[in-house]
Amino acid sequence: MGVEVAVEGLTKSFGSQKIWQDVSLTLPRGEVSALLGPSGTGKSVFLKSLIGLLRPEEGSIVIDGTDILQCSSKELYEIRKLFGVLFQDGALFGSMNLYDNVAFPLREHTKKSESDIRKIVMEKLEITGLIGAEDKLPGEISGGMRKRAGLARALVLDPEIILVDEPDSGLDPVRTTYISQTLIDINAEIDATILIVSHNINLARTVPDNIGMLFRRHLVMFGPREVLLTSEEPVVKQFLNGTMIGPIGMSEEKDEATMAQEQAMVEAGHHAGGVDDVEGIVPQMRATPGKPERQAVARRQARVREIMHTLPPNAQEAIRESMVENPSDYATGSYDQGGYAYDEQDTQVIPAYRGAGDQNYEQG
């Protein structure tokens, strides 16, 4: 069963370079969350901070009641056993074949027999589509296969928290969907808390219960998927549609002149790229038929119902629509369909980008 990860006021710099500041979010127990953001915004740094590989200067990361920024190294070692992590580069041992790579955490952290280990390793290789490749060295397989082997290794200890850094990078679109389905199925089977770091718009739209976005050293938003997927916030909207029009540019800072020039080109008929006809909410992926129901679904509905009045009107409407379409998800408790006031003071979603000293991008 997954555990909650509560991050409060987290700030991380390397020397004089501030990566992000004052990041607060909670990964609810057993839910699937995704962290989005343009390249270089510090998503991987955030993920490494959660397992204590990097040390933010300020803030707290409370996991299972322990603040990993304050605890002893022995406590941190114990907390780390809760995690299964897929690093962005796969981080496989180059001199070990795939079988030994995937078996490594079991040999290191458990006293299981080799025959028990074999059962687990082969099962994880099967769900990641790697049967037949177990004798290959990482250098002998494709980038996508390395990625899947990294995921297989992240899963062998049945972790309570699973962090995956760009599970889709190097994968073709079909395998990306298979990996997405695998993550949902794993969540259904072991109720682990999952954080996926990704650039992939399809994955972001269909997999997570919650979505967050990093941009220009801040967490722009974090909240239920319906909030981000219906957001009018320019940076969120641009990212989810993958278009050139908006505050995100090729380099970190995009100035007003560039934005005006791009807008003029589009008005003159130039295609801004992206998929601008995808608006609003597409259905979330579900566990494969025959797998257990995701326990997180009912918990999340109860949680969302409680914060409903704090959510923006678009998100409230989307949630109400999905209640009509998937009544079984909302079967418990009565639900008032009446009007909800959007209370900005009380909101758990950070409604606006708070870019200190940033003139280029101001919430209107």
Ligand SMILES: Nc1ncnc2c1ncn2[C@@H]1O[C@H](COP(=O)(O)OP(=O)(O)OP(=O)(O)O)[C@@H](O)[C@H]1O
């Ligand atoms: N160990 C480190 N020492 C110094 N700077 C680092 C270190 N790790 C990351 N950085 C810097 O932190 C910034 C954020 O890097 P990070 O890898 O987290 O970005 P990202 O959002 O994961 O990008 P991408 O989507 O391309 O993977 C970058 O400017 C990077 O150079």
Ligand SMILES: [Mg+2]
């Ligand atoms: Mg990264």
